[in-house]
Amino acid sequence: MKRFLLSFFFSLLGFVLIAQIPDGYYDGAAGLKGKALKTALYNIIKGHTTYPYTSSSTDVWDILKETDRDTANPDNVILLYTGRSVNAAQEYNNGKGWSREHVWAKSRGDFDTDPPAGTDAHNLRPADISVNSARSNRWFDSCTVKVYDDGVFTGSYTSTTRWVWQPRKEVKGDVARMIFYMATRYEGENGEPDLQLIDYLPADVDTREPLFAMLHTLLRWSEEDPVDAFERHRNDVVYSYQHNRNPFIDHPEYVQLIWGDTTATAIPHYAEANFSVYPNPVSDVLHFSGQVPAVKYLYSLQGELLKTTAADRIDMQSLPDGLYFVLVKDEKGTVLKKQKVVKTAR
Secondary structure (H helix, E strand, O other): OOOOOOOHHHHHHHHOOOOOOOOOOHHHHOOOOOOHHHHHHHHHHHOOOOOOOOOOOOOEEEEHHHHHHEEEEEEEOOOOOOOOOOOOOOOOOOOOOEEEEEOOOOOOOOOOOOOOOOOOOOHHHEEEHHHHHOOOEEOOOOOOOOEEOOOOOEEEOOOOOOOOOEHHHHHHHHHHHHHHHHHHEEEEEOOEOOOOEEEOOOOOOOOOOOOOOOHHHHHHHHOOOOHHHHHHHHHHHHHHHHOOOOOHHHOOOOHHHHHOOOOOOEEEEEEEOOOOOOOOEOOOOOOEOOOOOEEEEEEEEEEEEEEEEEEOOOEEEOOOOEEEEEEEEOOOOOOOEEEEEEEEEO
């Protein structure tokens, strides 16, 4: 592929110089929140300049060599899920180089590598080929099984029971903001996918529906890992090619303004009023009662999913004493109840 180097100016300054957001770029979003803000941002960032996935002219390989360049070694790129620095010129190289990871998996909406969604550099990052394969199209959520590559812990986690992935802590927020971008940029117009964030795990892990989970986890990750200089620089470089920006890097507060109430206040009043979790504190069995079918999720306060059930009870006897978090959702994934539960000894 054609190789593009950063200008001498940016090579010298690295991340010290951060380009300014164009004057007036977000004026159309001023004072808005919720769906209105999301629509305004879509109108600002839609219709970006596209590039081919693979070409003898400028393609996404070339863009990623600039967006994810290792400033300590300008010939290398930093890989998303491991943080390794590898030779940027090794584009796949028969499986010996690096690959291009679609953070919002391209199967979730079935857009493959076709522009605009499939070649959108705001959704693409360099990745280890083997680790990228292990991630596959897993949803993002908290999990505890360490991912190793060539015998070395990558910093990422997966699960043996659920189709989920947790990136290393240094890029949790990066991943979340990329997902928020995709859910905002693609609204189903002009033949583009209509990408939707959900707060449940679909039963069919092979679904090609334009859905991605888990919203409440991504919201937490965006707070745990704030925007840094690498992301800002990356946003500037993508903008120089595509002429659109990731609003959630420029304005992290937009995340809460759009989705912050999704898992808290956007709860049907009939459901909240008629759904109860008891006893609390609990020593053995936690009971649920309500007027609609629901799935119950029990989390540790660290965000690890411990139990999932459609039954009206969760056995807590084997769990250590302490605080837990219960999330109840209906069959469509609407959150019916959120509650902290105290587990105590008899």
